[in-house]
Amino acid sequence: MSGRKFGEVILDLKNISLSFGGVKALQDISFDVLEHEVRAIIGPNGAGKSSMLNVINGVYRPQQGEIILRGEHFANMNSYMAAKAGLARTFQNIALFKGMSVLDNIMTGRNLKMKANMLQQAFWFGPAQREELEHRLKVEEIIDFLEIQHIRKTPVGRLPYGLQKRVDLARALAMEPQILLLDEPMAGMNVEEKQDMCRFILDVNDQFGTTVVLIEHDMGVVMDISDRVVVLDYGKKIGDGTPDEVRANPDVISAYLGASH
Amino acid sequence: MFYRENGQFKTSYQADQQLFSIPQDRWAILAIIAFAFFGVPLLVDEYLFRAILIPFLILSLAALGVNILVGYCGQITLGAGASMAVGAYAAYNFLIRISGMPALGAILLGGLVAAAAGIVFGAPSLRVRGLYLAVATLAAQFFWDWAFLRIKWFTNNASSGSVSVADINLMGWTISSPVDKYYFCLGVLVVFSLMAKNLVRGNMGRQWMAIRDMDVAATVIGIRPMYAKLTAFAVSSFYLGVAGALWGMINLGSWEPAAFSIDRSFSLLFMVIIGGMGAISGSFFGAAFIVILPIFLNQMLPLLGGLLGLEVSIALVSHVEIMVFGALIIFFLIVEPHGIARLWATGREKMRLWPFPH
Amino acid sequence: MAFFLETLLGGLMSGMLYSLVALGFVLIYKASGVFNFAQGAMVLFAALSMARFSEWIPQWLGMDNLFIANVLAFAVSVAIMFVVAWLIERLVLRHLVNQEGATLLMATLGIAYFLDGVGQTIFGSDIYKIDVGMPKDPVMMLESVFEGGILINKEDFIAALISALLVVALTIFFQKTSTGRALRAVADDHQAAQSIGIPLGRIWVIVWCVAGITALVAGIIWGSKLGAQFSLSTVALRALPVVILGGLTSVPGAILGGLIIGVGEKLSEVFLGPYVGGGIEIWFAYMLALVFLLFRPQGLFGEKIIDRV
Numbered sequence: 001m002s003g004r005k006f007g008e009v010i011l012d013l014k015n016i017s018l019s020f021g022g023v024k025a026l027q028d029i030s031f032d033v034l035e036h037e038v039r040a041i042i043g044p045n046g047a048g049k050s051s052m053l054n055v056i057n058g059v060y061r062p063q064q065g066e067i068i069l070r071g072e073h074f075a076n077m078n079s080y081m082a083a084k085a086g087l088a089r090t091f092q093n094i095a096l097f098k099g100m101s102v103l104d105n106i107m108t109g110r111n112l113k114m115k116a117n118m119l120q121q122a123f124w125f126g127p128a129q130r131e132e133l134e135h136r137l138k139v140e141e142i143i144d145f146l147e148i149q150h151i152r153k154t155p156v157g158r159l160p161y162g163l164q165k166r167v168d169l170a171r172a173l174a175m176e177p178q179i180l181l182l183d184e185p186m187a188g189m190n191v192e193e194k195q196d197m198c199r200f201i202l203d204v205n206d207q208f209g210t211t212v213v214l215i216e217h218d219m220g221v222v223m224d225i226s227d228r229v230v231v232l233d234y235g236k237k238i239g240d241g242t243p244d245e246v247r248a249n250p251d252v253i254s255a256y257l258g259a260s261h
Numbered sequence: 262m263f264y265r266e267n268g269q270f271k272t273s274y275q276a277d278q279q280l281f282s283i284p285q286d287r288w289a290i291l292a293i294i295a296f297a298f299f300g301v302p303l304l305v306d307e308y309l310f311r312a313i314l315i316p317f318l319i320l321s322l323a324a325l326g327v328n329i330l331v332g333y334c335g336q337i338t339l340g341a342g343a344s345m346a347v348g349a350y351a352a353y354n355f356l357i358r359i360s361g362m363p364a365l366g367a368i369l370l371g372g373l374v375a376a377a378a379g380i381v382f383g384a385p386s387l388r389v390r391g392l393y394l395a396v397a398t399l400a401a402q403f404f405w406d407w408a409f410l411r412i413k414w415f416t417n418n419a420s421s422g423s424v425s426v427a428d429i430n431l432m433g434w435t436i437s438s439p440v441d442k443y444y445f446c447l448g449v450l451v452v453f454s455l456m457a458k459n460l461v462r463g464n465m466g467r468q469w470m471a472i473r474d475m476d477v478a479a480t481v482i483g484i485r486p487m488y489a490k491l492t493a494f495a496v497s498s499f500y501l502g503v504a505g506a507l508w509g510m511i512n513l514g515s516w517e518p519a520a521f522s523i524d525r526s527f528s529l530l531f532m533v534i535i536g537g538m539g540a541i542s543g544s545f546f547g548a549a550f551i552v553i554l555p556i557f558l559n560q561m562l563p564l565l566g567g568l569l570g571l572e573v574s575i576a577l578v579s580h581v582e583i584m585v586f587g588a589l590i591i592f593f594l595i596v597e598p599h600g601i602a603r604l605w606a607t608g609r610e611k612m613r614l615w616p617f618p619h
Numbered sequence: 620m621a622f623f624l625e626t627l628l629g630g631l632m633s634g635m636l637y638s639l640v641a642l643g644f645v646l647i648y649k650a651s652g653v654f655n656f657a658q659g660a661m662v663l664f665a666a667l668s669m670a671r672f673s674e675w676i677p678q679w680l681g682m683d684n685l686f687i688a689n690v691l692a693f694a695v696s697v698a699i700m701f702v703v704a705w706l707i708e709r710l711v712l713r714h715l716v717n718q719e720g721a722t723l724l725m726a727t728l729g730i731a732y733f734l735d736g737v738g739q740t741i742f743g744s745d746i747y748k749i750d751v752g753m754p755k756d757p758v759m760m761l762e763s764v765f766e767g768g769i770l771i772n773k774e775d776f777i778a779a780l781i782s783a784l785l786v787v788a789l790t791i792f793f794q795k796t797s798t799g800r801a802l803r804a805v806a807d808d809h810q811a812a813q814s815i816g817i818p819l820g821r822i823w824v825i826v827w828c829v830a831g832i833t834a835l836v837a838g839i840i841w842g843s844k845l846g847a848q849f850s851l852s853t854v855a856l857r858a859l860p861v862v863i864l865g866g867l868t869s870v871p872g873a874i875l876g877g878l879i880i881g882v883g884e885k886l887s888e889v890f891l892g893p894y895v896g897g898g899i900e901i902w903f904a905y906m907l908a909l910v911f912l913l914f915r916p917q918g919l920f921g922e923k924i925i926d927r928v
Contacts, residue, residue: 057481083483095478097471099539107464108471112483114464118492121463122456124280132463136274175482337721385909389916391720392654396863397912399856400905407902523856527728534725576744584736590729594722595714 006227007035010211011179016055016065018048025051026062027235033179038205038212040222042246043232044255049215050092052232053181056213057082057089083112088177090168092184092215098157102167105156106142109174110135142173146200162193169200180204182214186221194218198225219256223247231255280458297447302440310439317552318446319507324532324544325457326500331530332538333461334493335473336386340398341501342525343382343405346518348375348502349509350415353424356510357417364429364436368449368506375502376495378405383494387487402523409518425515442511449507453500458541460496469493470539501529531586535593537602546601555582625770626889627882632772634881635779635786639837640858641865641873642786643830646793648867649806650826651712653723659855660731661831663847664703664738666838668696670747670847689751693835700831703734708824735852744849749842753777778840785836786874789829793870798825806868857901860908866918875919880904 011033018026026048033039041049054060056067058077067074069085088109097105114135116128143149146166151159156167165185172180185201186194202225204210216222222229223243231239231246233255239246246252269284271277281287305314327341352371355362382401386394409415409422416422428437429445436445460466468489471479476486509516528551536547559578566573597603640658647655672692677683707730715726754773793799804812805822813819841851861880865872887903911918 059477059481079480080483080485083481089481091478095475095481097474097478099474100467100470104467104470108467108479108484109482111464111468111471116464118460118465118496121465122460124459124463128459128463132278133274136278140274171482335721337724385912389912392724392867393863393912393916395654395721395724396859396905397909399859400902400909403902403905407898411898527732530725530728577740580736580740580744582736583732584740587729587731587733587736590732591711591726594718594726594729595711598722 006037009033010035010070011056011213012068013056014066014068016052016062016067018051018055018060018062024235026055026232029065029232029235029237031230031237031240033211033213034228035211036205036209037227038201038214038225040226040229041213041215041232042217042219042222042229046234047232048235049232050183051235053089053183053213053215057087057181083175086175086178087181088172088175088179089181090165090172090183090185092187094161094164094168096156096164096168096171099155101153101155102148102159102170103139103143103152105167106139106170106174107135109171110139112175138176139174142170145173145203146170162189162196165189165193165197166200169197173204176208177210179211179213182212182216184215184217186216186218194221201225278462280455280462294451298444302443307439310443312556313552315439315442315446315512317548318443318450319504319512320529320532320552321545321548322446322450322453322507323501323504323529324536324548325453325541326497326504327529328533328536328538328541328544329457329461329469329500330493330497331533332540332543333466333473334469334490334497336383336490336493337391337395338398338497339395339523339526339530340382340401340405341529342521342523343398343402344375344379344498344501345505345508345525346405346409346521347378347498348372348505349516349521350409350424351375351502352506352510353426354415354417356426364431364510368503368510371506372499372503375505376499379494379498379501380491383491383498386490386494399523402526406518406522421517423515423517424509426510429510436511446507446511449503453503454541457500461541465492473539528586531590533600534590535600537600537605538598540599540602540606542605543600543602546605550601554585558582558585626885628771629775630882630885631878632775632779632881633885634878635782636837636840636877637858637861637881638786638874638877639782639833640855641861641877642789642870643833643837644858644862645865645867645870645873646789646826646833647830648862650802651723651805651823652720652809653712653727654720654867655830656724656727656855657707657731657734658830658834658858659852660734660738661700661703661834662838662841662854663849663852664734664838665696665700665831665835666749666842666847666851667738667742667747668699669693669835669839670749670842671742672696673749674747685750685752693839696835697832700835701828704827704831705824707827708820712823713820731852735849739849746846746848747842749839749847751839751843753840753843774844778844781836781840785833789833790870792829798822802826857904860904863908863918864911866920869918869920872918872920880907883907 009032013032014030016026016029017024029048029052041052043049051060055062056077058079058081061076061078067077069087072085074081097108100108114131116126116131120126120128143152146169148163148166148170151163151167156164159167169182169185182201186197189197198221201212201214205212214222214226226243228241229239229243229246230237231249231252233251238255239249239252241249271282276282279287281290301314323341323345326344327338330336330338348371350371351374352367355367355370356364378401382398385397389397413419416424428435430436431445434441436442461469468479468484469492471482471484472486472489472493479489480486505521509520513520532547532551533543534547535550536545537543558581562578562581563573593600640662643658643661644655647653647658669692672695673685673688676691676695677688682688711726711730712723715723754777757770757772793802801812801817802822802825804815804817805819809819812822837854838847838851841854845851858877861876862873863876864879865874865876884900884904888900891903892899
């Protein structure tokens with residue numbers, strides 16, 4: 001992973017606390033993400049990883065803390081603002097639009113960039129038709145990139161799990177995000193599918209310069225592909241650094257492997 | 262001729278994005294429209310126009326409206342009849358209060374008023390969903406039922422909300438005979454169907470379906486639920502409003518609020534379930550089914566009763582009718598939730614392969 | 620003041636009946652996630668059955684005792700409602716397990732239509748009398764407190780009393796018996812309940828039976844007041860806002876919601892109605908529920924739902 005150039009801090013999270021009723025999901029968590037890096041969030045089950053991701057893209061509102069995105073302060077991030085600001089994400093339990101084809105699913109990722117009004121769309125003239133074609137071209141690039149040409153017109157409900165995950169990623173990429181949040185992109189996959197997914201993630205990072213924040217359970221994968229790792233446990237941050245640093249951190253070892261070491 | 266698409270290659274995305282990208286479909290649709298315009302009037306008598314064809318065309322339009330909201334955007338409504346009522350009475354008011362108002366203008370304005378009302382009563386969908394939303398739309402139904410019955414201004418002081426309009430004049434064409442009415446409704450329906458088809462295949466339709474299928478994921482990719490849901494309510498109510506105006510002014514001529522009662526709302530919902538949720542063609546199948554079934558039962562049951570030596574009263578026929586509707590709803594929900602449209606699509610798939618099984 | 624109290628009491632008493640119908644909704648919703656639109660059709664069906672059997676049984680048996688006829692008709696109607704419940708579970712719900720709420724709602728609409736059709740085919744579609752000996756005469760109360768006292772309809776009073784008793788009995792049934800416990804377990808989590816061996820199908824049949832009984836009682840009360848006729852099926856539509864107000868999953872909510880709507884309807888009709896042309900009862904309750912929904916989508920006592928991603 002050497003020789004890669006990181007930019008400035010693109011995303012800075014400060015003192016984030018989130019609770020549901022009495023349950024403290026996140027307690028005073030701060031970390032930053034540099035432009036172009038692959039940043040992983042790891043931790044045992046229930047550590048608050050998904051909550052963290054949900055806070056970043058505005059699905060949950062933290063009670064405390066602030067999100068600074070490219071120098072801009074967001075006290076109250078919501079999903080729409082996050083999407084506009086260039087954040088895209090995938091979901092742990094694939095959240096595709098079941099009733100639609102693969103192509104349509106990916107096209108929805110372009111919705112923020114389409115400007116034709118309803119009347120133009122109703123009569124399919126002028127900007128509406130032009131736009132549909134332009135964005136189709138872009139979407140086809142992504143389809144090529146993720147090697148899913150053959151299932152373009154298939155309803156996503158009929159696809160096997162691994163391919164659904166890929167379509168989920170394609171939809172996020174269609175947004176041309178600056179930061180890509182991946183919630184367990186490799187959960188439930190076999191070795192081969194995992195390798196494919198790793199390759200796609202690294203390619204996205206390399207070719208488009210997209211910053212990647214990911215949650216993953218497979219430690220081998222995490223250590224291989226990420227530049228820096230945050231470790232959460234019971235809603236608290238217990239480690240932060242390069243994979244090697246994290247691996248050597250005693251708190252992390254005990255959280256992950258139990259106290260027996 | 263075989264229904265085949267192999268050997269047809271598309272060389273541009275434009276060709277792939279056509280309204281009906283398979284040539285056979287395109288020709289079939291054109292043939293149906295041509296037949297509807299030129300063939301039907303030669304073959305059909307006045308009774309069929311009045312009893313079947315005109316109601317079918319107008320209810321298809323209404324079912325399209327319900328389908329956009331329920332089938333495409335996933336928001337349940339039990340107040341579709343109310344939107345039709347708003348459209349009908351608004352069009353009536355535009356027609357009688359503004360002198361020189363062209364009929365078509367009044368009908369479209371009626372649709373727009375219905376759209377506005379739809380947005381107001383659709384607003385709860387931002388906070389509540391599913392069952393609660395169904396109840397919220399019922400509120401609209403009961404409110405408008407009451408308003409057109411009791412608020413005299415809406416009905417130009419007519420007693421119990423009963424109003425009537427003279428024959429409609431469209432740029433010199435007086436629409437009075439059943440054939441005229443048929444042509445007028447058919448014209449409106451063709452244009453509105455194309456618009457609906459375009460909307461659902463484009464960005465708007467994708468946003469609606471995204472909200473329907475997985476609203477959290479939709480917001481994460483930047484779709485605003487408020488915008489998507491309220492546009493669905495608006496477009497749906499617009500269609501229903503126009504359909505209501507046609508129903509009142511063209512089909513009935515004179516009407517009262519009961520023409521758009523809660524039973525109308527239910528039957529529109531049934532059309533969409535039976536015809537096919539989330540399929541434009543489903544609206545036509547459903548409307549045809551609901552229009553034809555009662556007539557069919559009316560003809561068949563007395564015959565059947567005659568064979569068995571039983572007397573079949575009109576009341577019995579109407580009871581059997583609602584029984585059959587009820588049973589069919591359950592049947593379709595269990596066996597084929599996507600309705601006749603899906604059965605049709607499956608049939609077409611089979612046809613592509615015929616005569617080989619795979 | 621006396622007039623106000625009279626209206627208030629009238630509202631409370633009709634509200635108790637709403638509570639009873641609403642309770643039917645809540646029980647089924649809790650146990651199976653089904654929003655039972657057919658509750659009204661069940662009220663009509665039960666009332667028709669009661670009315671016609673109390674008329675037919677004396678004819679068949681050639682006797683002339685109103686009391687026995689009523690008891691027998693009641694027993695037969697209970698049995699019929701049980702069969703209906705069993706058939707609904709067997710033929711409809713069983714095939715729609717794990718479907719979305721909206722689909723189930725539409726299915727119950729189908730059931731409602733079917734029951735309306737069947738009921739009127741079998742029992743006829745006229746207005747039939749249900750005579751269970753409810754007193755029809757009004758009484759004066761609190762004459763010492765107010766000038767002229769306040770007028771109370773005895774029939775309403777007894778009806779409210781019966782409803783209240785039934786509501787209490789059902790609450791006890793669900794809190795104290797093992798079936799009640801099983802039902803609450805199912806309400807909490809279908810799968811967990813099933814995994815510890817609670818038979819889901821049987822619980823559903825029981826709940827629908829109970830809903831059938833509440834429908835029967837409501838049908839008898841309303842039927843003896845208005846006659847068993849088609850308009851009874853709209854009674855459930857009047858009770859819908861009650862459930863929304865009270866929260867779909869809450870028994871106390873259904874009771875309180877019923878009282879609020881009952882009182883609200885009467886007061887609005889009497890004090891607001893004259894200004895806007897009358898007849899506002901039917902939508903006023905809905906508007907009340909709607910406004911309420913906007914501020915508290917889960918109802919008075921309903922559970923708040925947190926979306927998980």
